[in-house]
Amino acid sequence: MKKHIFCLISLILPMSGFVSCEMMEEAGDAKKVEPITVSYKVNAVTGFVDANGNGAPDPSFPTEGLQVNFVNYNEGSVFESVADAEGIATTTLPPGVYTINVFGSVENEGETYYLNGAQTNIPLIKNISREEAAVGSTINLRPAKVGPLCIKEVYYCGIAPFYFRDQTYEIYNNGDEVYYLDHLCFTQLYPNVATAVLPSWPTSEGKDNFVYGITLWQFPGNGTDYPLAPGESVVVVQEARDHRENNPGSFDNSMAEFEVWAGGKPERDNPNVPNLEYVYWGGSINTFQWLTSVFGAAFCLYQPGQKLTFNDNSYWILGETTQKEVTGTYEWAKIPADKVMDGVEFLPTMADLNMKRIPGFVDAGGFSVGATYIGKPAARKMTGRRDDGTPLYQDTNNSTEDFEMLDSPAIRRNGEKVPSWSPSLHN
Amino acid sequence: MTKYIGLKSVCCLLFAAGAAFPAGAQDGDALNTPASVERIKAGGLWLTHTNNAAGAILDNASYYANAAFDYHMSNGTFKQAQSGKRNNGFGFSTDGGGFLGDDKKFYVWGEFNYSRDKIREAQYNASLIDPLRRMPFYIADTSKSKWINQGFDMRVKAATHLIRNKLLLGFEGRYEVGNGAKQKDPRPEVELSRVEVIPSLLFRFGKRHSIGADFDYYSRRERGEASVTNLRNNPSIWMMVAPGFFKQGSIDPNGSPSGLGDYNANSMGGGLQYGYTAERIRIVLSGNYARTVEDAKTADHPNPSPTTTTAQSTERPYFLGTTRKDAFDVNLNAKFDNASGSHSWYVNLSYRDDDMDGIEYIQSFDNAPDVQEYVVDFKTVRSNYTQQSAKGEVSLMRNGSGNDYRWTVGADAEYVKDGYIYYIPRSTQDVESLRLNAYAKKNFRTGDLSRLLVGLKVGGSKNLSAEMDYNGYHAEEQCFTDFTLKDFYYLSSSYVHAGASVTYSHLGILKNTAVYTGAAFDIYKMCTHKDLFDQRIFMQFNLGMTF
Structure with missing residues (x-):
């Protein structure tokens, strides 16, 4: 026994010394921080962008005047710059991990385009000259035409104690022409929860050419059955009922147009409210309910332009309409960037913007109500009203700027109109 | 607290510490x-004031042993948050020490x-168990x-006899465990x-x-894991990197990585000493240097949540x-x-003179299937902490019979300068203080077998200068206004304090043993920033024995 103890001590002491020396050597290498000057080039890209973020820039598409913010979410610092005539923004900042946010709109060929985008978790540790920026440090943005539909309000966090069956989503026509909801997919995006470690997709996917859906709920219709006029909204809920019967702190969303009922627990299906059909569900299906993360999920509106069917093997094909992570097991729906109409990303807290997990062209920012089970919705800021009294909402494709937290959930709180086909008008 | 230090290990260590006490009756x-x-x-200049x-x-200290239970309490708003x-x-x-062996040539001292x-x-x-130990990276x-x-912590010191009339070898070991x-x-x-x-x-x-x-080498580990029992809340936290510099976050009910901490410190250093011994004079001059490096990391979460409704x-x-700390001191x-x-x-x-750099890292996650680890891309010194202190202390003791004293008086003065820099954005904090203390103790002989030791002390700290220049990004946030700023006011405050202690000893109840009981009271009273701080009192009661 004594011999064993002696041997152990003989081993531990020199090993401790080695570990100690290595630690001291590594710590000894650290030098005092110095500021660096970095340039970043903003490109408008309309074609395919490869996995390294390289795409063929469209030199005719202007980027001058776009706001370029270098945001260090860990430190809470923002260094602002503006893209010049060559599309290059320059600033001086301390080394760190930055999210480079670009936002603004440009006029091109008589039309207005949003050029919103972000590159997250970019380590900036040395000077980057304008010349280096032009060939390497670039951010490629996909111009997005201003669309009519927007996700206007999302109530996702639930209310204490642990009540989440009242999750509610309101989609609004913020434009000036009728939009037909037929075939539109209300989509929850992958990953389910915010993470600083983004999924690793096959390199053939490129970068930010697609977003990936967990669950796709498709509106019914044959093309013109579900018009949504300007100023009208459609309400989609997990379960349509007066939830105050279950939880006095909740609210009544029984007037919703659609439920997203997953097929199990028939007592949770309100027969007076039609159900959207899920046409894709990646991973394991929870038929009890469609519960999105109370910490905040990400959503988009996706128009595939056709009726989709769950488990249709002739449509859902790996590599074409679905994709797996490099090390993943599950397949997720693969949604082309140009088919995304609007998207919004919710996060556990506003300090978690460095965990943003969907591309900037879907949502250049992120939003959070800050905590779970507090009964507060995230709602788009109202900027004014039309002549008919219906509201106009802020939509810069940046939810950090566009959304605010309100005190309690409500349906059509600002006088949004009910579509003529709504079951709530006919029940 | 759900985990307790094992009784068995405590007993073993008590025995080990006790083994350091020499057996046999004292010779006084x-x-x-x-x-x-x-x-x-006080007379053990080498033992008390050096690591050698x-x-x-050379101290030729008398044999002693002391053991005591104490109950202590403190109360008041004059404190750090x-x-x-x-x-x-x-x-x-x-604690106790003395010469061992038949010829009493080996010296052993122990403490528990x-x-x-x-x-x-x-x-x-x-x-952190001790949040005031100048570790800037914490939650x-x-x-x-x-x-x-x-x-508990235990220390053992041992010294050989004089080898070839020239060389002495010594060893000190220390082991500390806590939760x-x-x-x-x-x-x-x-x-x-x-x-x-x-x-x-x-x-x-x-x-x-x-x-x-x-x-001198030490290794220190401190590892913590946070949990949340009230699942209705995910409490807000700040991940501190320096005073006034932090990132806000939250801990989810499954314990996010930000709630876990794994601190690993290694320190290496050494000291040189010179001693002079004459008939009535003993002098020890010593100098020490140590470099201490402490990594603060998050720890792997043992049970990632399988649920899809929480941040995993x-x-x-x-x-x-x-x-990265370099500490240097000289002592006479x-x-x-x-x-x-x-x-x-x-x-x-x-x-x-302490000089500590705060190193921050830029890390990225290597998502390669065979790696799946964070790797360090870049590291820089982002902050620096310095502390210089000069202290002088003099005391006079009227010696009594045996090892006792009849009375003692003393005073000390200490100049302390604390400095802090966060390099980008440059923020600084400097505080200079002068502390003065004086004390007197009288050991009354209240009987052939009893003593009453009464002590009084007074003192204070005068702030000489204090300046904070904060240019960080969180000047409006609670963690700055209620914590960093208030802490600066605490550090730059002036105060006075006074204290009294009394210890009654009775000898001979047990053979060769004095049993004692005592109480001490100290009060610290603010002279500045009275709107934030008032006073703080400390009380201690103890019961012990010496032999």
Whole structure:
């Protein structure tokens, strides 16, 4: 026994010394921080962008005047710059991990385009000259035409104690022409929860050419059955009922147009409210309910332009309409960037913007109500009203700027109109 | 607190510490009392003031042993936020030393301390058992919470006899174990351990001169894991990197990585000593240098949540930061006896210079299937902390019979300068203070077998200068206004304090043993920033024995 103890001590002491020396050597290498000057080039890209973020820039598409913010979410610092005539923004900042946010709109060929985008978790540790920026440090943005539909309000966090069956989503026509909801997919995006470690997709996917859906709920219709006029909204809920019967702190969303009922627990299906059909569900299906993360999920509106069917093997094909992570097991729906109409990303807290997990062209920012089970919705800021009294909402494709937290959930709180086909008008 | 230090290990260590005490009756003509222990320690210049255990032989200290239980409490608002407002606890401590063997040539000294403390209404600490140990990388939260801390540490020093009339070899070992648990969400359970070894040697030249050297190495680990029991809340936290510089976050009910901390410190250093011994004069001049590096990392989460409704903790460990500290000190300790030996003067002068860099990392996650780890891309020194202090202390002791003293008076003055820089954006904080203290103790002989030791002390701290220039990004946030700024006001405050202590000893109840009981009271009263702080009192009661 004594011999064993002696041997152990003989081993531990020199090993401790080695570990100690290595630690001291590594710590000894650290030098005092110095500021660096970095340039970043903003490109408008309309074609395919490869996995390294390289795409063929469209030199005719202007980027001058776009706001370029270098945001260090860990430190809470923002260094602002503006893209010049060559599309290059320059600033001086301390080394760190930055999210480079670009936002603004440009006029091109008589039309207005949003050029919103972000590159997250970019380590900036040395000077980057304008010349280096032009060939390497670039951010490629996909111009997005201003669309009519927007996700206007999302109530996702639930209310204490642990009540989440009242999750509610309101989609609004913020434009000036009728939009037909037929075939539109209300989509929850992958990953389910915010993470600083983004999924690793096959390199053939490129970068930010697609977003990936967990669950796709498709509106019914044959093309013109579900018009949504300007100023009208459609309400989609997990379960349509007066939830105050279950939880006095909740609210009544029984007037919703659609439920997203997953097929199990028939007592949770309100027969007076039609159900959207899920046409894709990646991973394991929870038929009890469609519960999105109370910490905040990400959503988009996706128009595939056709009726989709769950488990249709002739449509859902790996590599074409679905994709797996490099090390993943599950397949997720693969949604082309140009088919995304609007998207919004919710996060556990506003300090978690460095965990943003969907591309900037879907949502250049992120939003959070800050905590779970507090009964507060995230709602788009109202900027004014039309002549008919219906509201106009802020939509810069940046939810950090566009959304605010309100005190309690409500349906059509600002006088949004009910579509003529709504079951709530006919029940 | 759900985890307790094993009784078995405590007993083993108690036995080990006790083994350091030499057996057999003491050779003095009087029994040791608490005053005797004080005098023996004051005269043990090598043992008390250096890390060179070999020098204990030159101290030629008398045998003593002391063991005591104590109950202590503190209360008041003159405190740092992490300290707790109303604290109490109890402890057991024992120490003793003497020459071993038939020819009494080997010296052995040992110490064992156990304490268990309740720290109430502590704020801005969800990571560390000792949040005031100048570790800038930790998790802070706002909830006023109780911490329950307990731990023990034991030290052993041993010195050989004089080899070839020139060389002495010494060794000091120290082992410390502790744990702490915060009682409100987020509620980390933290465990620490520390092992230190200090081999030393000393050359003696003639009867008067000696030169010594020691090598000091320690390893310290502190690891904590936070949990949330009230699942209705995910409490807000701040991941601190420096005063006024932090990132806000939250801990989810499954314990996110930000709620976990894994601190690993290694320190290497050494010291040189010179000693002079004459008939009535003893002087020890010593200097020490140590470099301490401490990595602060998150720890792997043992049970990532399978649920899809919560933020899962799948992240691998990553650096919160590293501290790199260089500490240097020089000390002059002397004892002068008058011709008759009735009075002794003690002089202790010291200068200390600590310089600590706060290293921050830029890390990225290598998502390659065979790696799946955070890798360090870049590291820089983002902050620096300095502390210089110069202290002078002089005391006069009227020696009594045996190892006792009749009375002692003393005073000390200390100049302390604390500095802090965060390089980008440049923010600085500088505080200079002068502290003065004076004390007097009288050891009354209340009977043939009883003593009453009464002490009084007064003092204060005068702030000489204080300046904060904050250019960070969180000037409006609670963690800055209520914590960083308030802490600066605390550090730059002026105060006065006074204290009294009384210890009654009775000798002979047990053979060769003095049993004592005592009480001490101290009060600290603010002179500045009275709108933020008032006063703080400390009380201690103890019951022990010396032999």
